Amino acid sequence: MEQSAATTSASSLAALRLMLDDPADAPEVVVPLSAAECDLLADDHMVCTCNNVSAGEIRTAMQDGSCASLDDIQVKTRAGGACGHCLPTVAGLVDLEILRARPA
Ligand code: FES
Numbered sequence: 001m002e003q004s005a006a007t008t009s010a011s012s013l014a015a016l017r018l019m020l021d022d023p024a025d026a027p028e029v030v031v032p033l034s035a036a037e038c039d040l041l042a043d044d045h046m047v048c049t050c051n052n053v054s055a056g057e058i059r060t061a062m063q064d065g066s067c068a069s070l071d072d073i074q075v076k077t078r079a080g081g082a083c084g085h086c087l088p089t090v091a092g093l094v095d096l097e098i099l100r101a102r103p104a
Pocket residue numbers: 047048049050051079080081082083084085086087
């Protein structure tokens with residue numbers, strides 16, 4: 001009985017180590033698409049195909065003041081909220097609109 005508890009404890013520790021060392025559980029860093037690349041996207045370009053969000057919708061939400069950050073855009077449009085493949089583009093569009101809104 002005592003050996004069984006020790007074995008369970010050892011396997012639990014091994015499982016915990018795997019979880020802690022698993023890079024898949026680490027949050028992914030989103031590297032925004034460059035401003036130059038974002039500038040080339042037409043307003044009707046579908047940025048997030050999971051949630052049908054276009055570049056124009058993201059630009060409009062940033063320009064009309066209803067959103068001021070990537071988090072705001074994700075809440076309002078749901079862009080990036082499914083597979084996440086569009087997040088670099090969404091983040092790039094947000095960054096570009098923030099840069100454009102800054103006084104010169
Ligand atoms: S393409 Fe945007 S969440 Fe999948």
